Amino acid sequence: xxxxxxxxxxxxxxxxxxxxxxxxxxxxxxxxxxxxxxxxxxxxxxxxxxxxxxxxxxxxxxxxxxxxxxxxxxxxxxxxxxxxxxxxxxxxxx
Numbered sequence: 001x002x003x004x005x006x007x008x009x010x011x012x013x014x015x016x017x018x019x020x021x022x023x024x025x026x027x028x029x030x031x032x033x034x035x036x037x038x039x040x041x042x043x044x045x046x047x048x049x050x051x052x053x054x055x056x057x058x059x060x061x062x063x064x065x066x067x068x069x070x071x072x073x074x075x076x077x078x079x080x081x082x083x084x085x086x087x088x089x090x091x092x093x094x
Contacts, residue, residue, distance in 0.1 A: 010036075029061035055083075 025035035068076060
């Protein structure tokens with residue numbers, strides 16, 4: 001079933017917020033529009049995609065763009081484990 005999509009225009013975004021959104025979108029390999037939709041969906045607790053699949057794709061994109069030595073890999077692994085633990089704790093609170 002196809003649902004019609006809505007076009008929105010958001011006015012009054014300050015440069016600092018715009019730059020932060022552009023940076024976050026780029027870090028996740030998303031367009032600004034894709035990131036904005038994701039941020040809005042997450043803010044209301046609605047998410048149409050699999051979070052783990054998205055995280056996997058984001059990590060894959062990061063790894064393609066970076067060369068890591070052993071210390072970098074260990075630090076990265078620790079960050080992913082922390083993120084997973086934090087996600088589980090947040091879900092348990094809700």
